Amino acid sequence: MPLSRRCTLGILFVSLVLGTATPALAAGDAANGKVLSYTCLGCHGIDNYKNVYPTYSVPELYGQHAAYLVAALKEYRSGERSHATMHMQAASLSDQDIEDIAAYFAGSELKPTKATVGTPPPKVAQLCVACHGADGVGIMGDYPTLAGQHADYLARALDEYKHGDRKNAVMPSFMTAVSEAEIQEIADYYSHQTPPLRTEPRRVTILSAQ
Numbered sequence: 676m677p678l679s680r681r682c683t684l685g686i687l688f689v690s691l692v693l694g695t696a697t698p699a700l701a702a703g704d705a706a707n708g709k710v711l712s713y714t715c716l717g718c719h720g721i722d723n724y725k726n727v728y729p730t731y732s733v734p735e736l737y738g739q740h741a742a743y744l745v746a747a748l749k750e751y752r753s754g755e756r757s758h759a760t761m762h763m764q765a766a767s768l769s770d771q772d773i774e775d776i777a778a779y780f781a782g783s784e785l786k787p788t789k790a791t792v793g794t795p796p797p798k799v800a801q802l803c804v805a806c807h808g809a810d811g812v813g814i815m816g817d818y819p820t821l822a823g824q825h826a827d828y829l830a831r832a833l834d835e836y837k838h839g840d841r842k843n844a845v846m847p848s849f850m851t852a853v854s855e856a857e858i859q860e861i862a863d864y865y866s867h868q869t870p871p872l873r874t875e876p877r878r879v880t881i882l883s884a885q
């Protein structure tokens with residue numbers, strides 16, 4: 676290995692070690708996140724794009740809380756949340772990349788922070804509103820916003836928590852008493868709230884220019 680290359684690696688190593696001594700990441704850079712998200716929009720940027728086997732809608736990300744997006748991406752990266760495609764997508768992302776991507780999808784002024792409640796929540800969802808809000812906007816960054824999320828994605832997530840396929844310290848315990856019929860009711864309720872999470876449109880012009 677040429678000396679200069681070894682020096683570069685040495686510096687990289689030192690900066691990595693020093694890096695761990697300063698754990699605070701720079702706040703997410705939404706502009707860089709937009710660049711990094713180019714491939715993501717191949718699925719998340721197409722309205723009603725479906726996961727195949729099993730078939731359900733790819734979740735809406737635009738307007739979601741940044742803290743939740745960061746947690747979700749780190750869980751896919753580590754494999755704690757299992758989904759082969761999303762693991763592949765997240766595997767090569769650094770912590771800073773994830774912060775940047777989350778800042779981009781979270782948006783700022785476009786967040787549905789004042790969603791309308793619409794019809795009263797079904798009885799069974801009265802437990803849920805303590806964290807996810809009666810308006811479907813998570814009351815804290817760690818609690819995902821559900822307003823306007825695809826109903827089939829919500830139902831699938833709830834089913835996974837109920838049957839232990841998606842692990843989490845909080846959610847599964849809330850699902851034990853919820854029946855399959857009630858899962859559909861809840862998914863229907865949250866998916867109809869506005870203003871919803873959205874699909875950030877794929878940049879077709881950039882695509883065709885390449």
Ligand code: HEC
Pocket residue numbers: 711712714715716717718719725726732733734735736744747748757758760761764765776819
């Ligand atoms: C080939 C299609 C595809 C691509 C490309 C893709 N995703 Fe996904 N993504 C999915 C599917 C399907 C799910 C739902 C997985 C599940 O059920 O856990 C998902 C889930 C997610 C979630 C969880 C959302 C939630 O509400 O919990 C996040 C965050 C996410 N993707 C971000 C990204 C980012 C960032 C990229 C690019 C680096 C990306 N995805 C690329 C298909 C894709």
Ligand code: HEC
Pocket residue numbers: 734746747799800802803804805806807817818819821829832833841842843845846849850853861
């Ligand atoms: C104590 C707070 C709390 C309560 C109460 C709660 N949740 Fe959650 N919920 C969370 C947290 C935290 C997550 C993120 C878990 C994860 O990362 O998998 C979550 C995740 C979810 C998701 C997945 C969203 C996505 O984008 O993938 C759905 C759907 C959901 N909750 C619905 C419900 C429903 C329905 C109820 C009531 C039966 C409920 N929650 C009660 C805190 C809560």
